[in-house]
Amino acid sequence: MTLITLNVNGRGYEMSCDDGQEAHLAKLAEYIDDKVQGLDKSAGQAGENRVLVMASLLIADELFEAYRQIHSLGAQEGDGQDAAAALNACAERLEAIATRLADA
Numbered sequence: 001m002t003l004i005t006l007n008v009n010g011r012g013y014e015m016s017c018d019d020g021q022e023a024h025l026a027k028l029a030e031y032i033d034d035k036v037q038g039l040d041k042s043a044g045q046a047g048e049n050r051v052l053v054m055a056s057l058l059i060a061d062e063l064f065e066a067y068r069q070i071h072s073l074g075a076q077e078g079d080g081q082d083a084a085a086a087l088n089a090c091a092e093r094l095e096a097i098a099t100r101l102a103d104a
Contacts, residue, residue, distance in 0.1 A: 009036045009048060035059060 004022050005012045006029035017025045035055040043051060 008033045009040070009051065032059065 001016045002019050002022055003014055003016050004025060005014050006026065007013075008029055013029075015025065032055060035058055036051055039046075039051050039054050039058070043054065046054070
């Protein structure tokens with residue numbers, strides 16, 4: 001385990017992480033700090049805790065939207081697979097009909 005100091009909203013927070021994960025954790029903290037800084041500018045003099053909760057809610061909203069899009073794409077892919085199977089079945093029936101007509 002490695003100890004790393006992350007800066008969010010001008011404060012340092014010591015966190016532990018697995019070896020080799022320091023850069024990833026720092027990027028996550030940077031993302032959170034960007035959200036906090038944006039909210040701090042738009043929300044005015046909201047308390048630090050309130051700004052951190054607001055940033056958390058915004059990030060959670062982004063995550064839920066990403067999950068929704070992934071789920072939607074998965075459903076579309078499933079629909080595409082069903083459509084492909086239906087088209088293959090139609091093609092097989094047409095080939096069978098064509099074969100019977102050629103033999104007649």
